[in-house]
Amino acid sequence: MRIAIVGPAFPYKGGGARHTTELAHRLAAAGHEVVIESWRAQYPRFLYPGRQTIAEPEGEPFPATRHRLDWRRPDGWWRTGRALRSADLVVLVLLSTVQVPSYLGILAGLRGRARVVALCHNVLPHERKPYDEPLMRRLLRKVDGVLVHTGAQADIARTLTSRPVRAAEMAAHLPVAAASAPAAGKVRRRLLFFGIVRPYKGLDVLLRALAEGPDEVALTVAGEFWGGLDETRELIGSLDLTSRVELRPGYVPAADIPGLFAAADALVMPYRSATSSQNVWMAHEHGLPVIATDVGGFGTQIRDGVDGLICAPDDAASLAAALRRFYAPGEPERLRSGVRPVDHGPLWTAYIDALTGAAR
Known part of the structure; x- marks a missing residue:
């Protein structure tokens, strides 16, 4: 044709x-x-x-x-x-x-x-x-x-x-870049939020969950901010998370993606709503489990308890519980071992x- x-x-x-x-x-x-x-x-x-x-x-x-x-x-x-x-x-x-x-x-x-x-x-x-x-x-x-x-x-x-x-x-239609696998057996106590930041993607929910969740866990937020940084910075300050949250605003070139994923234990996708996303596939290509809400197609892309965790959308308490579950002794390593890139x-x-x- x-x-x-x-x-x-x-x-x-x-x-x-x-x-x-x-x-x-x-x-x-x-x-x-x-x-x-x-x-x-x-x-x-x-x-x-x-x-x-x-x-x-x-x-x-x-x-x-x-x-x-x-x-x-x-x-x-x-x-x-x-x-x-x-x-x-x-x-x-x-x-x-x-x-x-x-x-x-x-x-x-x-x-x-x-x-x-x-x-x-x-x-x-x-x-x-x-x-x-x-x-x-x-x-x-x-x-x-x-x-x-x-x-x-x-x-x-x-x-x-x-x-x-x-x-x-x-x-999959993933950026082309050599993958950097996370260090085997090493738990970094750092999570990653990746991609353009818009209200439906629930970064504010993740920040509230991080404040309620396990101690001494850091978060990197890497991506363009749709409406500016002021509101996010104010929320981070009000939750006393300034020392635990790293903001990397701006578009992330493909060459920088492997290093971002290698520095994290898991990708977190706290979306309020979704259709489909490449980010689950991308995380799995880089050997990372995914913590995501049960919206869009995430429930079929992620095997709950095998290569990631699923929680309720727009619910900071549910996400905080998932973060505590993820960081239970031995869980980051076990979930990482279950990750398999898709054919x-x-x-x-x-x-x-x-x-x-x-x-x-």
């Missing part, structure tokens, strides 16, 4: 760009003719306060990548759609409802000449605005199929469209089958 993927790619950063690129590589390896239509300018700066692009790719860029889309040029959206009329399948990668107007412009240019699948990383944002649902409903009713990453997201999508909806577990080949095969099938 001739397949066009419309979505972010290098020099854009983060999981969305990595997933788009890895998907293109996998589809090409499966024998399809693939092109990525990416962005010259994706968002106005005020809509994304963090760093949007990076200087060095986090994996192998896909050679057939064009950067023609610009949020300031609606005429270019229509022209891109017109240029894709010869494709058999167009995949619109949905990371935010901010993308919907440009995708509607592409659909207008396509004029129904190609099958279209909306690949939704999030059907609706975790922190919603009044316009999110109407925008997404309008888009999903115009495509031929929808692909999401969990059953819960499929249920949400079906409330917005009568088009066919499929769910497939999102396979993502079968997951990618199933994912590609679901994607191509969603257009039929």
Whole structure:
């Protein structure tokens, strides 16, 4: 098939760009003719306060990548759609409802000449605005199929469209960097919170749990802060955690990731809500167990009591109990020994089958 993927790619950063690129590589390896239509300018700066692009790719860029889309040029959206009329399948990668107007412009240019699948990383944002649902409903009713990453997201999508909806577990698209395994048998009494800091990810819950949990356990918070640092610093001070919490604000380059994971006993993911995340896979690739809340797909990615621990979301007491359980004598070592990196080949095969099938 001739397949066009419309979505972010290098020099854009983060999981969305990595997933788009890895998907293109996998589809090409499966024998399809693939092109990525990416962005010259994706968002106005005020809509994304963090760093949007990076200087060095986090994996192998896909050679057939064009950067023609610009949020300031609606005429270019229509022209891109017109240029894709010869494709058999167009995949619109949905990371935010901010993308919907440009995708509607592409659909207008396509004029129904190609099958279209909306690949939704999030059907609706975790922190919603009044316009999110109407925008997404309008888009999903115009495509031929929808692909999401969990059953819960499929249920949400079906409330917005009568088009066919499929769910497939999102396979790994991890940054490329040599792993640094944690020192065998050594408990560092340090935890890691990794990735962009937004309210739904529950860093505030983790800080309160840390104050209630085992003594002399430190925490590193590494990632961009969506709304600034002031509120987090105030909470750390009020909980008397200043000496135990290290803040490393800013985007974490792939080359720095192995050292961060090697310095921790576990990755903690105290999310209030979730769809899917690469961070569980990333931790397991680096030999770390994961402590996470029972939201999104974490309950299937983590084997509770084997390679990590599961606790209740938005519940500092439940998370504090999980931290105490984790640091019981011998537990960090036992849980680390249960960590096994996943073979993502079968997951990618199933994912590609679901994607191509969603257009039929």
